Amino acid sequence: MVRMRFRLAIMLAALSVFATAGAADADEALLAGARAAQPAVIQSLRDMVLIESGSADAAGLKAMSDYVEARLRSLGAVIERTKSSVGPGDIVKGSFTGTGNKSFMLIAHVDTVYGKDILATQAFRQDGNRLYGPGIADDKGGIAVILHSLAILRDAGWRDYARLTVLFNSDEEVGSRGSGELIAALGAMHDVVLSYEPTVAKAVAKDEGVLLAAAGTAAATLQVKGRTAHAGAAPEQGRNALVELSHQILQTEGVAKGVPGAQLNWTTSKAGSVRNQIPEQAEAGGDVRLLAPDAADKLLAALKAKIAETHRVPDTDVTITLDIGRPPYVAGEKGLALAGQAQAIYRELDGRKLMLHPSTGGGTDAGFAGSSGKPAILESMGLAGWGYHARDEYIEIDSIVPRLYLTTRLLTTIARQ
Ligand SMILES: [Zn+2]
The missing domain is CATH 3.30.70.360 (Alpha-Beta Plaits)
Incomplete structure (x- = not known):
């Protein structure tokens, strides 16, 4: 997510469009998988935060792209790695072919806004429910949710998709000028796109959420x-x-x-x-x-x-x-339907609430991904956090399980519809 000053302008009002429906039973297998994965997610977050990867840091971006490529390979993805047409980093695309009839794309970015040696003054550390580190929310938390959700689904034997694409770009924080076109083209080829920017920490916004529009x-x-x-x-x-x-x-x-x-x-x-x-x-x-x-x-x-x-x-x-520059992201009717499903999934977690944030002035790659108007698209599927583009960036540890459950449950539910 770019530009903190606009993120601060996020409207925090929750819409209650879908708040009246009752809670269904949770998928206990997926929930158990999410709970079991939490320590590994924290380990992945540590691994990634310790790789400094500012948008201009060629060596750091390469190390991050190597990391996500290896992780996707171990999940069984076919990898395509291309140079960003602008900027020093790569775009890593992982493709899975399944047995279902829907196509899904999950996107996040490996670059951060921070300069070299940021870890010298802002180290990876835990304090209660918070894990601190540069880029931990934006967007290494999003990457972790994608990788571990896919691991949970693989372990559950889930292959109910025609195509599942994961895309990690390396220039999001500088406007995605070298990857936006590809993201737009791929977005048009999928039924559903989920974008993994962070959602606002509960310390700031009361409940975790998803985002419906960005300028x-x-x-x-x-x-x-x-x-x-x-x-x-x-x-x-x-x-x-x-x-x-x-x-x-x-x-x-x-x-x-x-x-x-x-x-x-x-x-x-x-x-x-x-x-x-x-x-x-x-x-x-x-x-x-x-x-x-x-x-x-x-x-x-x-x-x-x-x-x-x-x-x-x-x-x-x-x-x-x-x-x-970046096109606007507007969830629209199809995205709003996804958001409603996401709220229902959250309610399965002991009635947990999910906020729908109407808009932010900050830009997101969901704008490129949805620019064709074809896919249903939803933003802010990453971890709950705060301090991105500022100081002392953190994620809330108690958002890990709900966010893993949200992604795994949402994909398996949509696949059956
Ligand atoms: Zn971001």
């Missing part, structure tokens, strides 16, 4: 080309790009408010280089957040229309572009 990102660039002239001797011969840019910033300031699911804030600008010259060029940059699949196209069209309405300085050229 996409884009960068807006507003450029004005005017004409230069001596600012003292012949200003009337110039066409002041800075004045026109200022006019267009004010003119477009509120446009995004009229586009559902779009947000635009102008944040940077530059114009001119010397005081005594009418500036020929001016440029502003804007931060764009997108919470609907079609919001980018609609925002761009609305901006273009607004810019064309009035010019302050004649004979200036104004252009606007949007550079799309």
